Amino acid sequence: xxxxxxxxxxxxxxxVWEDERAFHVPNLPGAARHFYQLEMxxxxxxxxxxxxxxxxxxxxxxxxxxxxxxxxxLRPMGWDSFGLPAENAAIREGGHPREIVETNxxxxxxxxxxxxxxxxxxxxxxxxNPDFYRWTQWLFLKFFERGLAxxxxxxVNWCPNDQTVVANEYVIDGRCERCGAQVESRNLEQWFxxxxxxxxxxxxxxLPPGGEWPERTMAIQRNWIGRSxxxxxxxxxxxxxxxxxxxxxxxxTLYGATxxxxxxxxxxxxxxxxxxxxxxxRQTAAKRGEERAAEDEKTGVxxxxxxxxxxxxxxxxxxxxxxxxxxxxTGAIMAVPAHDERDRQFAxxxxxxxxxxxxxxxxxxxxxxxxxxxxxxxxAAIVEMLREQGLGAAAVSYRLRDWSFSRQRYxxxxxxxxxxxxxxxxxxxxxxxPVVLPEVEDYRPKGVPPLASNLEWLNVxxxxxxxxxxxxxxxxxxxxxxxxxxxxxxxPHNDDAPFDREAVDYWLPVDQYIGxxxxxxxxxxxxxxFVKVMNELGLLGFREPFARLFHQGWVQMGGTKMSKSxxxxxxxxxxxxxxxxxxxRLYILFIGPADQDMEWTDTGIEGISRFVRRLxxxxxxxxxxxxxxxxxxxxxxxxxxxxxxxxDVGRRFSFNxxxxxxxxxxxxxxRDPAAPGARFAAETAVSLIQPxxxxxxxxxxxxxxxxRLWEQPWPVVDQAMLESETFELVIQVNGKVRDRFEVSAxxxxxxxxxxxxxxxxxxxxxxxxxxxxxxxxxxxxxxxxVG
RNA sequence: GCCGGGGUGGCGAAACUGGUCAGACGCAGCCGACUUAAAAUCGGCUGCCCCGCAAGGGGCAUGAGGGUUCGAGUCCCUCCCCCGGCACCA
Numbered sequence: 001x002x003x004x005x006x007x008x009x010x011x012x013x014x015x016v017w018e019d020e021r022a023f024h025v026p027n028l029p030g031a032a033r034h035f036y037q038l039e040m041x042x043x044x045x046x047x048x049x050x051x052x053x054x055x056x057x058x059x060x061x062x063x064x065x066x067x068x069x070x071x072x073x074l075r076p077m078g079w080d081s082f083g084l085p086a087e088n089a090a091i092r093e094g095g096h097p098r099e100i101v102e103t104n105x106x107x108x109x110x111x112x113x114x115x116x117x118x119x120x121x122x123x124x125x126x127x128x129n130p131d132f133y134r135w136t137q138w139l140f141l142k143f144f145e146r147g148l149a150x151x152x153x154x155x156v157n158w159c160p161n162d163q164t165v166v167a168n169e170y171v172i173d174g175r176c177e178r179c180g181a182q183v184e185s186r187n188l189e190q191w192f193x194x195x196x197x198x199x200x201x202x203x204x205x206x207l208p209p210g211g212e213w214p215e216r217t218m219a220i221q222r223n224w225i226g227r228s229x230x231x232x233x234x235x236x237x238x239x240x241x242x243x244x245x246x247x248x249x250x251x252x253t254l255y256g257a258t259x260x261x262x263x264x265x266x267x268x269x270x271x272x273x274x275x276x277x278x279x280x281x282r283q284t285a286a287k288r289g290e291e292r293a294a295e296d297e298k299t300g301v302x303x304x305x306x307x308x309x310x311x312x313x314x315x316x317x318x319x320x321x322x323x324x325x326x327x328x329x330t331g332a333i334m335a336v337p338a339h340d341e342r343d344r345q346f347a348x349x350x351x352x353x354x355x356x357x358x359x360x361x362x363x364x365x366x367x368x369x370x371x372x373x374x375x376x377x378x379x380a381a382i383v384e385m386l387r388e389q390g391l392g393a394a395a396v397s398y399r400l401r402d403w404s405f406s407r408q409r410y411x412x413x414x415x416x417x418x419x420x421x422x423x424x425x426x427x428x429x430x431x432x433x434p435v436v437l438p439e440v441e442d443y444r445p446k447g448v449p450p451l452a453s454n455l456e457w458l459n460v461x462x463x464x465x466x467x468x469x470x471x472x473x474x475x476x477x478x479x480x481x482x483x484x485x486x487x488x489x490x491x492p493h494n495d496d497a498p499f500d501r502e503a504v505d506y507w508l509p510v511d512q513y514i515g516x517x518x519x520x521x522x523x524x525x526x527x528x529x530f531v532k533v534m535n536e537l538g539l540l541g542f543r544e545p546f547a548r549l550f551h552q553g554w555v556q557m558g559g560t561k562m563s564k565s566x567x568x569x570x571x572x573x574x575x576x577x578x579x580x581x582x583x584x585r586l587y588i589l590f591i592g593p594a595d596q597d598m599e600w601t602d603t604g605i606e607g608i609s610r611f612v613r614r615l616x617x618x619x620x621x622x623x624x625x626x627x628x629x630x631x632x633x634x635x636x637x638x639x640x641x642x643x644x645x646x647x648d649v650g651r652r653f654s655f656n657x658x659x660x661x662x663x664x665x666x667x668x669x670x671r672d673p674a675a676p677g678a679r680f681a682a683e684t685a686v687s688l689i690q691p692x693x694x695x696x697x698x699x700x701x702x703x704x705x706x707x708r709l710w711e712q713p714w715p716v717v718d719q720a721m722l723e724s725e726t727f728e729l730v731i732q733v734n735g736k737v738r739d740r741f742e743v744s745a746x747x748x749x750x751x752x753x754x755x756x757x758x759x760x761x762x763x764x765x766x767x768x769x770x771x772x773x774x775x776x777x778x779x780x781x782x783x784x785x786v787g
Numbered sequence: 788g789c790c791g792g793g794g795u796g797g798c799g800a801a802a803c804u805g806g807u808c809a810g811a812c813g814c815a816g817c818c819g820a821c822u823u824a825a826a827a828u829c830g831g832c833u834g835c836c837c838c839g840c841a842a843g844g845g846g847c848a849u850g851a852g853g854g855u856u857c858g859a860g861u862c863c864c865u866c867c868c869c870c871g872g873c874a875c876c877a
Contacts, residue, residue: 295875
């Protein structure tokens with residue numbers, strides 16, 4: 001055979017697959033078994049790096065594996081092309097975001113095709129295309145009708161660099177996830193999705209049979225949602241004829257409340273406090289949350305007013321203090337310094353009384369009729385007592401906030417709303433969709449929405465009264481686009497609806513989703529929320545978008561995560577040119593377990609290149625020899641490898657060990673390429689490596705006299721070949737291996753023990769001692785217990 | 788502090804339900820073959836310590852310490868360290 005030439009082989013087969021539309025599937029194929037394989041779509045803000053290569057190669061292996069195991073596989077690709085990453089890239093490079101994005105898409109498409117991934121290109125979608133965002137707008141209107149998209153003034157995160165609001169989910173350690181600038185808190189009127197209404201729903205995972213999410217992802221979402229059970233209790237301020245509600249998780253400590261605290265932002269501060277209190281509250285409220293938390297000493301002022309403890313009538317002084325937050329619970333607390341660390345600190349600073357009400361044994365004291373009762377039991381009893389008096393009730397509080405999704409930026413999906421002075425917020429009529437993103441003179445961020453600068457676009461007649469009105473000029477967060485893109489893939493050219501329900505119910509939930517864990521509290525939560533709402537709208541028949549989820553690890557270089565700022569971002573282009581796409585694909589999956597961070601090394605890929613050339617040479621040699629049908633040890637090894645690879649790829653997602661197994665098979669074949677069973681071993685190695693290295697596999701398959709490996713059924717294990725007539729019996733004495741030898745698989749337990757005892761090495765160990773017990777593990781070992 | 792995930796050779800890692808002297812496969816390293824030479828390729832060695840000229844033999848090793856078991860990297864308890872999420876959240 002000729003020398004191995006990756007570029008020629010790879011180009012040849014890529015052309016065949018493209019000409020044949022090899023990986024295209026119909027919307028409703030009517031196949032008995034089908035599989036939706038999806039990886040998170042890329043932002044076209046640059047080109048692909050090795051993290052993408054890992055992600056999509058993994059998806060590719062699963063795609064080929066499932067196809068060859070008899071499933072019709074949907075495996076699409078698209079572009080998360082709206083939003084800040086693309087827009088910022090455009091600002092950096094100069095030019096219109098659309099041009100930059102489309103140039104990048106073209107470059108990425110070339111990279112993808114060069115890597116030979118099995119994608120149905122007829123389903124390509126891009127968030128910035130009007131025929132996609134028309135339906136993003138349509139979905140927004142459905143949410144709006146249901147009150148699930150609404151406007152309110154609220155403290156939101158403002159990124160001073162990107163000049164826009166940023167969602168809580170994408171503020172990391174107080175910084176904008178996109179640009180790293182410290183975000184500010186601003187009270188602005190913004191659009192929100194009412195994701196909090198689904199907090200409990202989102203804590204449940206209604207996965208279909210076989211569905212599974214990583215524990216750590218569910219834990220992150222759980223922490224983010226932050227559900228706590230407790231009670232809401234009313235505290236009366238007689239002098240002002242007020243009842244102030246308080247949320248607590250510890251109603252059992254109610255008798256230990258010695259003071260009462262309002263958050264500085266609490267609306268009642270104005271009514272309760274004097275000028276000095278108001279001044280303190282204003283000053284404190286102006287500080288950012290983190291700044292406030294970072295201060296060691298708690299600060300506060302007494303208002304001069306008292307609230308009544310509903311269980312014992314005690315008058316509790318009302319304070320305003322920085323450690324109570326307005327945006328959790330009710331913004332007011334009962335302070336129990338004996339049983340709350342923060343309240344204790346505050347009480348010590350301001351010399352307020354501390355009353356213990358729960359003993360170390362967990363029994364109530366100083367608690368009137370509840371003395372002596374276990375705390376967890378008293379919790380319910382006290383809430384019940386308050387409920388009867390109309391002074392409290394069981395309540396649940398969440399950490400999750402509504403999703404703010406309006407952005408004061410250009411490059412996003414326009415929000416199809418018209419502001420009319422008379423009619424208020426008027427939806428753009430469905431038949432007028434899409435509201436096309438208008439051209440503007442200058443799209444750079446200035447803190448006011450750039451769309452507002454195009455007056456011709458902005459000023460419209462109100463669809464309701466016909467009077468003068470203005471369009472909404474904010475655009476949508478790009479995470480709105482990615483909350484439903486996986487549904488559009490199923491029916492991407494539909495002009496009458498976002499998708500056909502039958503097609504969506506056929507393919508979804510996505511069988512296998514692959515992407516970074518960094519989206520655990522963002523995209524992955526938003527998508528679940530969207531699907532639940534769409535289910536209630538009757539648009540689809542399931543409650544969870546993704547049945548199985550897998551997070552790839554980070555590809556690192558020099559011990560650190562690749563990032564643009566560190567200048568260690570490695571792309572596939574040079575590597576593909578030097579080693580071929582197959583070698584790059586093989587190596588990225590061979591470095592280590594795919595869900596673990598991995599260190600890229602140049603010597604590593606050279607090792608894999610050696611393996612590919614060795615495969616080429618050895619299989620070529622076998623292909624050149626006359627075919628033999630004889631079976632031998634190689635046949636047995638080949639079947640063992642089929643079993644191992646099938647399990648590793650299909651069940652365990654252990655791509656590195658599956659590849660090791662094929663290497664072992666090749667090593668054994670290389671030792672004697674003329675041995676009985678060599679041809680079967682060669683065919684098996686090629687067939688099993690095909691999902692990883694489809695080009696060289698296809699070429700070798702042809703050399704072996706066959707055709708169209710990508711359509712061939714996955715190899716089947718002959719169980720009989722795995723069973724052996726003999727096995728190596730291990731003999732242990734007190735758990736330590738002392739001897740081993742081949743024995744017949746037919747032998748009974750007594751006979752195995754007898755052979756063990758007869759071993760001279762065992763005899764030497766016995767040294768006259770008694771054999772007290774013999775443990776036999778059939779087919780494996782005998783352990784003699786002596787003493 | 789609470790919640791989750793981890794800790795195995797020089798390196799990336801195997802060992803899947805407790806059972807084959809723990810370390811497959813690969814990288815790096817060392818020795819050798821082929822070659823005028825190099826590359827490529829092929830063969831061998833490669834956890835640590837001790838005894839032995841050698842063949843071989845013995846002991847110790849999976850973050851630390853206990854425990855369960857005939858047998859523990861794997862199960863249980865305590866602790867240490869690393870990574871991630873939440874955090875004045877009442």
